[in-house]
Amino acid sequence: MSLRHGLLGLLAEGPASGYDLARRFTEVLGSIWPAQHPKIYAELNKLAAEGLVEVESEGPRRRKAYRITDPGVVEVKRWLTDVDVDHTMRLQPLLRSLFFWMMDTDELQRHLEAEASYYRELADQYRDYAARKDRGEFGYSEQTQSMRVTIEAGIRLYSALADWAEWAQTVPPAKPTPPHANG
Template identity: 60%
Template sequence: MSLRHGLLGLLAEGPASGYDLTRRFEEGLNTVWPAQHPQIYSELSKLAKAGLIEVDSHGPRRRIAYRITDEGLAEVRRWLAEVEVDHSFRMDTLLRSYFFWLMEPEDLKRRLGEELAYFERFAGALREHAGSKDRGEWGTSARTRAQRVGIEAAIRVNEALAGWARWALEADLMSDENFGNAADRDASAVGTQGEAPAGQ
């Protein structure tokens, strides 16, 4: 995804100003594609020059609302249907995990506990939001249905990350003196199971 296609997708819903679009990013898209106010205004200018959006109206305090053009709608549809998906993934939490060996044990446990609480809390909030859509509180339009699909993905990702943080806390691999000997332990367990109990 690129910021320009995210903006085109939002403008396909109807005219909006830079402020409106910034708010929509903060409320819905910021978890998957963060965008700051200056970035959005800069991209809107580029989209207008490219003929993908145009001015819809002028409001107080130099507020400008934009609407998508036919060319812009064709472009966002082309991106959705034809452009190969970029599966690159950046996440601060997982980057840090590669360097857990540099942390003190108590600091690591605290950090993992914080991550677990965050992902559980966020997944819960998303689940509540999904429930309101399932009850029809947001209508039944195609846009609402697509948003419900996206929310479910976010729920499952955050639940999976909560499960990862819980596993990391419970496994405590950084303090496990037997780490790396799983094969030996498994072989020992198999051998023990195959032995007849004493006295037989």
């Protein structure tokens, strides 16, 4: 139920169309909160029906830009302060890591190298983003300040995963002889 509040939050920065929002979701939020355009349009219609957003303008190509309403702002703030954070994390790579013992050493090494470079690349992307932000490319509004904080989380998270994948390559595959079974 966070797509709803994600949209409201983005609209709190200023009016935007479903298309704009879909682009922002894939560009900025792609790796931490994926959302497909069909869901976005559907949710926008629901939000409009509930009066949390309203059509601000209609443009060419049936474009509809939405604006957040006062009740909409109230709702995002309520969500931010009164609703418990959902800490659910569902990371398939970590689930897989439980079963590394079933892979043979070569495969595992290849896998871990691929994972490491995947995470390293994402971390670098976020780092670039942060550098551009710090250079002032996106201005100095409070919104971009928050974005900077989100980006920092991306950097740290993906760096941690990259380091982990590299570290895992150095872990000895298994103990062939348990300590109590020698002799």
